[in-house]
Amino acid sequence: MRVLICYASTEGQTRKICRFCAEQLIAHGHSVEMLPVAEAGEIALAPFDAAILAGSVHLGRLQAPLSAFAADHALALNRLPTLFLVVSLAIASGEAEDRAELDRIAAEFCAGGGWRPGRILHVAGAFRFSEYDVFRSLAMRWIARRRGQQVDPHQDREYTDWPALAEALAEWAGPGA
Numbered sequence: 206m207r208v209l210i211c212y213a214s215t216e217g218q219t220r221k222i223c224r225f226c227a228e229q230l231i232a233h234g235h236s237v238e239m240l241p242v243a244e245a246g247e248i249a250l251a252p253f254d255a256a257i258l259a260g261s262v263h264l265g266r267l268q269a270p271l272s273a274f275a276a277d278h279a280l281a282l283n284r285l286p287t288l289f290l291v292v293s294l295a296i297a298s299g300e301a302e303d304r305a306e307l308d309r310i311a312a313e314f315c316a317g318g319g320w321r322p323g324r325i326l327h328v329a330g331a332f333r334f335s336e337y338d339v340f341r342s343l344a345m346r347w348i349a350r351r352r353g354q355q356v357d358p359h360q361d362r363e364y365t366d367w368p369a370l371a372e373a374l375a376e377w378a379g380p381g382a
């Protein structure tokens with residue numbers, strides 16, 4: 206398969222997740238074009254056999270440029286096998302309430318533009334204090350405290366479950382993957 210991976214990443218974890226997906230797919234014989242949404246512009250989807258869109262949740266929403274891309278290409282995307290990677294910290298809690306909120310965020314993202322992803326996968330992201338400004342760092346420490354999590358503001362902390370992601374990706378890409 207020739208797979209397009211189009212992503213939006215504010216602090217870099219979604220980019221890292223997409224790079225991992227690209228490596229996995231390539232290792233299984235697929236070819237991959239991985240593009241930040243800002244560079245995807247008017248890309249034609251016709252040459253691709255499948256597509257992955259990936260974005261991260263900030264203040265209850267995914268990145269607007271990714272939503273615009275999904276809306277602009279909804280018709281073509283709906284003809285392909287697609288996977289929507291929704292990166293967040295809330296999914297790491299394992300709480301049903303958090304999961305329901307993330308499902309709502311993903312559904313809202315898709316409803317606006319008419320894209321119907323073949324599969325939606327929630328992926329735990331990371332605290333990236335090395336990328337935050339003072340305001341973000343304080344906000345994230347506050348969020349962590351409210352959730353009863355201990356975080357060291359001098360250290361990034363990753364929650365992404367790489368083996369689970371590899372498994373879900375292989376399942377999506379089919380027996381050849």
Ligand SMILES: Cc1cc2nc3c(=O)[nH]c(=O)nc-3n(C[C@H](O)[C@H](O)[C@H](O)COP(=O)(O)O)c2cc1C
Pocket residue numbers: 213214215216217218219220260261262263264265266292293294295296329330331332333341344345
């Ligand atoms: C300012 C800010 C707001 C965030 N808001 C949310 C949120 O509403 N829900 C959530 O689950 N995660 C939230 N996160 C966590 C991000 O989704 C997580 O850090 C993710 O790994 C970011 O991916 P990225 O580095 O690709 O942008 C927030 C992070 C920041 C910095």
